[in-house]
Amino acid sequence: MSETITRTWSPEGDETRIALTELRDMVGACMQCGTCTASCPNWYAMDVTPRRMWRMVQFGMIDDILKSRTFWLCSSCYMCTLRCPRGLRLTSAMGALKRLARLDGARQARRNGAFYEAFMSDVEANGRLQEASMMQGYFLRRMDPRLPMAFLPLGLRMLGKGKLHLPSRAQRGRLGPMFAKARQMEAGS
């Protein structure tokens, strides 16, 4: 138990602490019934079950939380949110965990969050998502030369079917001011 307490008060950055507090508010009422785990289509690939993850959040076990790959395997299907008898927004909590890990900036977060980062930076640049340039951004972030090769056959099939398009510039830069404002507000909160 003392170990848990030490972790609770382990030194953290301000943003991390705020994110964790927000998370604890989200799942504070969890009564550990396990319905979320039983509803999760991806539970078998997780190292910590969703139910245990909420307990770890309640205890503030930030190091163990950040080590886990559980929340990266949430596909946002909302089955746990739908079934939670306490009405907790558990899918949003998984999203908040992804944001928490992003603040921490660990290597695992950079790899697992690469798709979301590539997606959002493409949206910021182009206003509307351009699938081809987003995937390029994703490959660059992952820095794994095997990855583009794994997607090459699909890319060629899509090209053959006319499913890949030159980037549209119509909405380019449209979202820049909003992204800048949100970044400024979130850094200052």
Add this chain to the structure above:
Amino acid sequence: MKYAYYPGCSLMESAREFDVSVRAVMVRLGAELVEIPDWTCCGASAAEPVSKLMNYALPARNLAIAQDALPGMDILAPCSACYLNLLKVNREVVGERHLHGQVNEVLAASGLTYRGGVPVRHLLDVLLNDVGAGIMAQKVTRSLEGMKLAPYYGCQILRPYAVFDSPGRPTSMEPIIRAMGGEVHEWECGNRCCGASLMVGHRDVALRSVAAILDQAAGADAVVTVCPLCQMNLEAYQGDAVKAGGRRIPVLYLTQIMGLAMGLGESEVQLGKNLTLNAGARRGIETRAWSVTLQAEGAEPGRAAGAEQSIPDQARTGKMNNLNKGGNHV
């Protein structure tokens, strides 16, 4: 019937056939779609892991534009993630004073404010409750008789907000399929997750879900869906999914099938863009050969040989082989 149409990014990119068929079908049904001017990305399921504010501000921008430019119109969103993100703003931001203020502060950077109150509707909701199965059936000129379709709903159109159907056992596509003259494939996978964007970063996990869904579709002529990401996952990775226990089957947008039943040609619903459909399979659909070939192929010894199934099953297997190999048997 006039709707503020929000196609979303996918429908401009890899799911263009969904956009084209939605527009074509809605015209046939007498509805007018006015595209929201200057719309931008809703953030899909990628915004939430990156920024809580942008997760709400991105869809709110489109709601704010619709509120000012197209007053009084419901928003029609065919894409599941777009629909949920737009709906989320109405459910989770409007009425939450602090959050609503923050979101509007972000919107102010683009000179916009969202007051709330723009209704967000999903395509299925509009088809069922505004158009109705009766009107849809009247528009059918080429019945889908003999065609068995597996309705695949995916996750985000009914979860966590069940607006127009039961999230546990969705049925909203069934009256539409029946109105087109088709038959509904009964299965338990209609609301199962396809793995969504895990297909990019954790392919083995998503593949297991896709394989299970494709396996349960056995016996159907095609899976029909209304989600561009589901369609992509179920269709583009069938080669790998087959190795994991799935089977090959055409995966079409519901509106493509509706368009065909309403007399549109295959180019008008862009059937040529579907990765699982080749020339032979397309022709099979277009000439409504589903029931005709069933009997013709049952008698064909070469195709049925070796299959340890009853006669109708043999026929179906033969038809499926043809569908997938592209044999022109019409």
